[in-house]
Amino acid sequence: MSSVQVSERPALPEKRQLTTKPRFSDKVFRGVVTGGGLSSLLILGMIFIFLLYQGFSILHSQGLHFITTSDWNAAVDDNNVPIPSQSHFGIAAMLIGTLVCATIAVAIAVPISVFTALFLTFYAPSSVKKIMVTLVDLMAAFPSILYGLWGFFVLMPSAVYWAKLLNKFFGWIPFFSMQAPVFDRSPFVAGVVLSIMIIPIVTSIAREIFGQTPLDRIQAAYALGSTRWGMIRAVAFPYARSGIVGGAMLGLGRAMGETVAVYTVLNIVYQINWHVLLGAGGNVASMILMKFGEATPLEIKALMAAGLILFLVTLIVNSLADVIVSKSGKSGR
Amino acid sequence: MTDESENPEMETHVQPSSLAGIASAAEAKKAPGSSALGVGLEARNIHAWFGDKLALRDVSLDFWAGTVTALIGPSGCGKSTFIRTLNRMHEFIPTAAMAGEVLLNGTDIYAPGVDVTQIRLKVGMVFQKPNPFPSMTIAENVLAGLKLANLKVENKDDLLQECLERAGLWNEVKDRLNAHGGSLSGGQQQRLCIARSLAVRPQVLLMDEPCSALDPGSTLKVEETISHLSSSMTIIIVTHNMQQAARVSDYTAFFLSDGGPGELVEVGHTNEIFSRPKDTRTENYVTGRFG
Numbered sequence: 001m002s003s004v005q006v007s008e009r010p011a012l013p014e015k016r017q018l019t020t021k022p023r024f025s026d027k028v029f030r031g032v033v034t035g036g037g038l039s040s041l042l043i044l045g046m047i048f049i050f051l052l053y054q055g056f057s058i059l060h061s062q063g064l065h066f067i068t069t070s071d072w073n074a075a076v077d078d079n080n081v082p083i084p085s086q087s088h089f090g091i092a093a094m095l096i097g098t099l100v101c102a103t104i105a106v107a108i109a110v111p112i113s114v115f116t117a118l119f120l121t122f123y124a125p126s127s128v129k130k131i132m133v134t135l136v137d138l139m140a141a142f143p144s145i146l147y148g149l150w151g152f153f154v155l156m157p158s159a160v161y162w163a164k165l166l167n168k169f170f171g172w173i174p175f176f177s178m179q180a181p182v183f184d185r186s187p188f189v190a191g192v193v194l195s196i197m198i199i200p201i202v203t204s205i206a207r208e209i210f211g212q213t214p215l216d217r218i219q220a221a222y223a224l225g226s227t228r229w230g231m232i233r234a235v236a237f238p239y240a241r242s243g244i245v246g247g248a249m250l251g252l253g254r255a256m257g258e259t260v261a262v263y264t265v266l267n268i269v270y271q272i273n274w275h276v277l278l279g280a281g282g283n284v285a286s287m288i289l290m291k292f293g294e295a296t297p298l299e300i301k302a303l304m305a306a307g308l309i310l311f312l313v314t315l316i317v318n319s320l321a322d323v324i325v326s327k328s329g330k331s332g333r
Numbered sequence: 334m335t336d337e338s339e340n341p342e343m344e345t346h347v348q349p350s351s352l353a354g355i356a357s358a359a360e361a362k363k364a365p366g367s368s369a370l371g372v373g374l375e376a377r378n379i380h381a382w383f384g385d386k387l388a389l390r391d392v393s394l395d396f397w398a399g400t401v402t403a404l405i406g407p408s409g410c411g412k413s414t415f416i417r418t419l420n421r422m423h424e425f426i427p428t429a430a431m432a433g434e435v436l437l438n439g440t441d442i443y444a445p446g447v448d449v450t451q452i453r454l455k456v457g458m459v460f461q462k463p464n465p466f467p468s469m470t471i472a473e474n475v476l477a478g479l480k481l482a483n484l485k486v487e488n489k490d491d492l493l494q495e496c497l498e499r500a501g502l503w504n505e506v507k508d509r510l511n512a513h514g515g516s517l518s519g520g521q522q523q524r525l526c527i528a529r530s531l532a533v534r535p536q537v538l539l540m541d542e543p544c545s546a547l548d549p550g551s552t553l554k555v556e557e558t559i560s561h562l563s564s565s566m567t568i569i570i571v572t573h574n575m576q577q578a579a580r581v582s583d584y585t586a587f588f589l590s591d592g593g594p595g596e597l598v599e600v601g602h603t604n605e606i607f608s609r610p611k612d613t614r615t616e617n618y619v620t621g622r623f624g
Binding site: 146220226235 | 420422425427450451452454457458462464465466467468469478479480481482483502527531533588608
């Protein structure tokens with residue numbers, strides 16, 4: 001041993017390539033799951049290409065004005081033939097309206113969902129839990145037009161009351177100030193309806209993740225004389241934080257894409273409006289629905305372009321969410 | 334979630350004489366006269382169920398303040414179930430039920446109107462698997478109990494140092510108190526968990542196989558910690574390692590189940606249990622004839 005000198009030791013061998021001969025059944029299964037995985041990507045890609053193909057000419061002719069201005073004017077001559085040179089399309093108000101409504105929805109839905117999930121995970125007796133989980137999941141399957149109609153006939157009158165209260169006590173905050181006393185069909189009302197629509201998905205994700213809180217940590221907290229609230233704060237929240245952010249972002253995505261319910265309760269106006277209580281808002285998806293029926297071929301292309309922008313904005317928001325989730329860290333996990 | 338998960342390699346077959354030798358050496362260090370501090374905890378006719386299954390029948394045991402009591406016995410004999418009834422952790426299992434009384438300072442901890450969080454502050458617990466809070470630093474972990482129970486202390490730094498010193502961890506972590514608890518080794522994590530339970534100043538410390546996930550070196554450190562702590566509090570330790578019981582405990586209680594509910598077979602001074610057990614079943618177990 002001692003006679004071997006360091007300098008005489010042979011060079012390190014090449015690293016071997018580690019392979020295995022896959023069995024036939026494994027190859028087949030691999031093909032099936034890969035196909036499944038790729039097909040969703042393929043469908044998404046085809047939608048993207050379709051929107052890009054349809055909307056490109058408008059995006060090209062309007063340029064950045066498409067997302068920075070708010071006019072929507074599909075000029076036609078006397079024979080109802082579109083005049084591209086005099087037409088002007090801009091969706092700034094719609095984009096901002098979409099983000100405003102979705103943000104309101106998330107701001108309302110996330111606390112409610114988190115509390116619901118905490119109740120179901122840590123407080124509810126198992127019989128209550130079973131019933132409530134079924135009901136909340138059922139909420140996710142409701143057709144959105146029902147939410148819209150309910151929002152229009154039932155929620156709006158009370159939401160208008162809340163909006164007046166908000167305006168009265170928080171009117172000094174620019175978002176809650178009013179130029180005219182028009183409280184109906186405001187972004188606030190749309191946001192409330194949207195929040196109810198996204199509560200099931202956010203609740204469901206939060207409940208899943210709270211339910212996975214490691215039992216040994218829960219017991220450690222209780223064994224230290226912790227109250228249930230103390231345990232939730234010290235153990236369950238740190239563990240679930242990134243998952244809840246992810247759930248909220250999924251809800252945000254859904255809120256941004258929701259069409260019919262918003263169309264029912266929102267007054268769509270082609271002007272950027274930051275006053276969330278005022279009955280004038282915008283929403284890309286609802287605008288597409290509103291215009292689609294009587295649109296000229298040129299206008300349809302503009303609607304496709306609007307759809308493309310919504311697609312991209314949703315993609316950006318979701319990517320941001322991923323970044324936030326990975327930044328907010330796994331330290332609690 | 335049920336009480337037993339074994340690591341049988343620690344249960345070696347040892348002659349009774351050698352265990353008794355360890356036990357008497359341990360007792361020489363600290364005579365049982367320290368029980369003059371009085372009874373720390375009294376269990377009266379404890380029964381425990383999981384659903385309809387009776388897991389523990391009629392266990393009555395006194396635990397003297399300032400002593401270490403080891404609970405030994407084969408898997409499924411109910412010793413972990415029993416220890417979890419002593420700080421009301423048993424009731425976290427959904428179908429769990431119990432009967433009997435546990436008296437802490439003469440008051441039944443199961444009496445109506447008792448605040449269970451107050452009980453767990455006085456009766457701390459260290460678990461089989463080290464479970465520091467991973468989102469917290471070492472210092473935050475030690476002081477977590479104060480925050481969780483809304484307790485106020487005047488000087489947190491002093492308390493932090495005191496608890497880590499008592500747990501035998503201070504010298505190893507004093508330069509990295511702001512590192513995360515998960516960055517420690519398993520044995521250090523377990524001593525961190527001990528320090529964490531000490532910070533709320535419990536009268537009684539329950540230890541449920543605290544060394545079964547640790548290597549021999551860490552086990553030794555934890556055992557030293559137990560010896561240091563035992564003068565100031567009541568310690569009850571569940572262990573599968575009979576040498577450990579012999580090394581650290583003043584009293585040993587032997588639990589056994591004959592397929593039905595677990596029962597207390599015998600309790601006595603540790604050296605007597607290992608050298609002159611009264612019950613042949615105890616003798617068979619401590620001499621390694623089964624278990």
